[in-house]
Amino acid sequence: MGLRERKKEKTRLAILDAALDLFLEQGYDSTTVDQIAGSVEISPRTFFRYFTSKDHLALWFHDHGExxxxxxxxxxxxxxPSFTALIQGLRAVVRDMEGSTPEDTARFLKLRRLMEENPHLVGQSVARGAATERRLAVEIAARRNVDVTTDQRTHLIVAFAMSILRVGFECPHREVTDVRILVERMEETLELAQNAFRPGWDV
Incomplete structure (x- = not known):
């Protein structure tokens, strides 16, 4: 990462950190883009170079994982095999979590709290996840040399893989105080899933 990219990433994280603190201190709906921008001494116009909206900011982890x-x-x-390849994609997300800095962990835990306190964001998170599934389906269909608009198996492959992600992150639902808890849970879920299917089902 060059100097310019590092500066952009630093600014992006500063915006994210300021927004999360404001959301949790004064409420998501009560926080404006102008307030977020002002707290990091940038203009609203600059804010929109990094995030398209408040909702985009709250769901930034979807972009990263996708x-x-x-x-x-x-x-x-x-x-x-397509399902195996997708499992490796999920494992890459887990490895990224394992490499989290203390700052990364703090952001992730704040985002979980934000979701818990703002149920309407959960619906938007589900919609964003569906968009990821559509993009993954295009990739899987290309690997399998089939038409993504008509091949049901492709969409089942993606749906099964993404359900692993949901179960690993959400079940059983208990307080998460450390990313390592989620990493362990994801590993257990991935192992269960890989042992649940017969070889060749995803051909």
Missing amino acids: EIMLETLRNRPADE
């Missing part, structure tokens, strides 16, 4: 999964999927061997 990018990791898509990049991993595109780099997997072409002859690897």
Whole structure:
């Protein structure tokens, strides 16, 4: 990462940190883009160079996870079974979590609290997850050389994989005070899933 990219990333994280603190201190609906921008001494116009809206900011982790999964999927061997390739994409997300800094962990826990306190954001999170599934389906269909608009197996492959992510993050529901708890839970869920399907079902 070059100097320019590092500066942009620093600004992006500063905006995110300021927004999360404001959301939790004074409420999500009561916090404006102008307030967030002002707290990091940038203009609202600059804010919109990094995030399209408050909702985008609150759901930023979807972008990050999707990018990791898509990049991993595109780099997997072409002859690897589709579900296995997607599992590796999920494992890449888990490895990224394992490498979290204390600052990353604090952001993640704040985002979980924000979701718990603002149920309407959960619905938007589900919608954002559905968009990720559609993009993953396009990649899986290309790997399988089928039409994404008509091949049901492709969408089942993606749906099964993404359900692993949901179960790993949410079940059983208990207070999460450390990202390592989620990492362990995700690993257990991935192992269960890999043992649940017969070889060749995703061909």
